[in-house]
Amino acid sequence: MARSGTTKKVTRIQREKTEAILNAALDVFSKHGFRGSTIDMIATNAQLSKPNILYYFDSKETMHAQLLERMLETWLEPLEQMSGDGDPVNEICGYVQRKLEMARDYPRESRLFANEILQGAPHIIDQLSGPLRALTDRKAVVIQRWIDEGKLSPVDPYHLIFSIWSTTQHYADFDVQVQAVLGDAKNLRFEQAQVHLDTMFRALLTRD
Amino acid sequence: MARSGTTKKVTRIQREKTEAILNAALDVFSKHGFRGSTIDMIATNAQLSKPNILYYFDSKETMHAQLLERMLETWLEPLEQMSGDGDPVNEICGYVQRKLEMARDYPRESRLFANEILQGAPHIIDQLSGPLRALTDRKAVVIQRWIDEGKLSPVDPYHLIFSIWSTTQHYADFDVQVQAVLGDAKNLRFEQAQVHLDTMFRALLTRD
DNA sequence: GTCTATACATTGATAGAC
DNA sequence: GTCTATCAATGTATAGAC
Numbered sequence: 001m002a003r004s005g006t007t008k009k010v011t012r013i014q015r016e017k018t019e020a021i022l023n024a025a026l027d028v029f030s031k032h033g034f035r036g037s038t039i040d041m042i043a044t045n046a047q048l049s050k051p052n053i054l055y056y057f058d059s060k061e062t063m064h065a066q067l068l069e070r071m072l073e074t075w076l077e078p079l080e081q082m083s084g085d086g087d088p089v090n091e092i093c094g095y096v097q098r099k100l101e102m103a104r105d106y107p108r109e110s111r112l113f114a115n116e117i118l119q120g121a122p123h124i125i126d127q128l129s130g131p132l133r134a135l136t137d138r139k140a141v142v143i144q145r146w147i148d149e150g151k152l153s154p155v156d157p158y159h160l161i162f163s164i165w166s167t168t169q170h171y172a173d174f175d176v177q178v179q180a181v182l183g184d185a186k187n188l189r190f191e192q193a194q195v196h197l198d199t200m201f202r203a204l205l206t207r208d
Numbered sequence: 209m210a211r212s213g214t215t216k217k218v219t220r221i222q223r224e225k226t227e228a229i230l231n232a233a234l235d236v237f238s239k240h241g242f243r244g245s246t247i248d249m250i251a252t253n254a255q256l257s258k259p260n261i262l263y264y265f266d267s268k269e270t271m272h273a274q275l276l277e278r279m280l281e282t283w284l285e286p287l288e289q290m291s292g293d294g295d296p297v298n299e300i301c302g303y304v305q306r307k308l309e310m311a312r313d314y315p316r317e318s319r320l321f322a323n324e325i326l327q328g329a330p331h332i333i334d335q336l337s338g339p340l341r342a343l344t345d346r347k348a349v350v351i352q353r354w355i356d357e358g359k360l361s362p363v364d365p366y367h368l369i370f371s372i373w374s375t376t377q378h379y380a381d382f383d384v385q386v387q388a389v390l391g392d393a394k395n396l397r398f399e400q401a402q403v404h405l406d407t408m409f410r411a412l413l414t415r416d
Numbered sequence: 417g418t419c420t421a422t423a424c425a426t427t428g429a430t431a432g433a434c
Numbered sequence: 435g436t437c438t439a440t441c442a443a444t445g446t447a448t449a450g451a452c
Contacts, residue, residue, distance in 0.1 A: 032327060035244035052436055111326055118319055121384045128388035136389050158390055159404035166378035167371050176329045180336035181344050182366055196367035200412045207411040246445060260418055
């Protein structure tokens with residue numbers, strides 16, 4: 001293995017190749033799921049040979065695991081940014097917007113995650129009931145406090161968060177369907193979604 | 209083949225076995241996706257031998273295609289029920305409830321569909337830009353008419369429908385995640401979701 | 417109609433030349 | 435570090451006995 005054992009130094013070339021491979025792997029895994037993807041597909045996409053891929057990564061699973069690990073970090077980030085100090089409605093709607101931007105700019109990551117969850121989350125179930133649950137619990141407390149202080153209309157914090165996740169990710173995961181029904185260009189679809197989701201969650205949070 | 213050619217008669221036994229196989233196939237396909245599923249898994253689940261499965265169905269694809277076809281019918285049904293004559297808010301919220309009940313009672317079908325869409329809908333892209341789009345267009349006209357008549361707060365009909373699809377199906381497709389975060393029993397989760405979604409869409413449709 | 421046995425293709429991973 | 439060749443395992447589908 002190039003990146004283990006005696007030599008700890010990782011050259012620029014090595015890092016760039018690893019990145020190129022991971023990028024190709026993300027392409028393939030997000031489109032076909034783990035079992036639907038073959039190392040050959042990844043090799044073709046990365047313009048490398050199959051054994052060359054396996055020189056940089058021990059196995060198909062290693063690539064998949066690394067991609068999932070990365071994705072989970074960026075996945076949790078937008079929610080962590082939601083601050084308990086700002087204006088409640090703006091904080092939540094800001095989170096919605098960031099999440100929608102992620103669906104627009106990183107649809108592959110969203111689909112990789114969706115594929116994993118659909119299969120029962122075999123590789124990340126621990127992260128779901130660990131870090132993800134902990135983060136959600138923390139933010140649910142903040143939202144509940146806002147409600148108790150009369151700054152938000154009463155709403156179940158957890159299901160509010162689920163609604164934010166589902167509506168925003170829908171534009172990445174079900175993009176084919178959205179496009180089949182709407183037909184519009186991608187940028188236009190996301191501008192419409194932006195307005196719509198802001199309207200919806202604002203209505204929910206500020207009803208009388 | 210048992211069900212083609214000279215004999216057109218389909219016995220009760222044959223029909224029951226075909227049903228049992230399709231039921232097992234739905235179990236497996238919805239959990240592992242098309243390529244992640246093997247005929248062996250389906251055979252084990254149906255308590256039959258692999259060749260016996262292939263006696264009733266030409267191929268793995270045939271089973272998958274039949275399941276998708278069935279699912280699409282039931283998928284379109286709840287939206288078709290939404291009548292242009294009733295009370296607008298109740299009609300839409302009734303649709304939300306029916307869709308949520310489907311996610312609760314037929315999660316396998318929902319996941320089968322989600323898997324197919326995630327992979328780019330290779331087998332049903334025509335149904336999406338055909339029947340599904342046509343139905344959505346019809347209902348969007350109804351919703352727009354309600355808005356023009358002042359019976360609903362202004363909202364983009366298409367993105368309203370997307371929000372209904374995404375929030376309800378989320379409880380089937382992302383069930384593992386919902387359970388990891390909430391931990392509650394399934395029935396409780398769906399009761400909470402029912403209240404939450406009714407509140408949310410009612411707020412959106414009746415804001416001032 | 418249902419089974420065992422097997423043909424044939426795909427695929428993950430390794431060996432060894434260069 | 436990268437390639438060709440190949441192994442072993444898995445999986446779809448068929449042949450043929452019963």
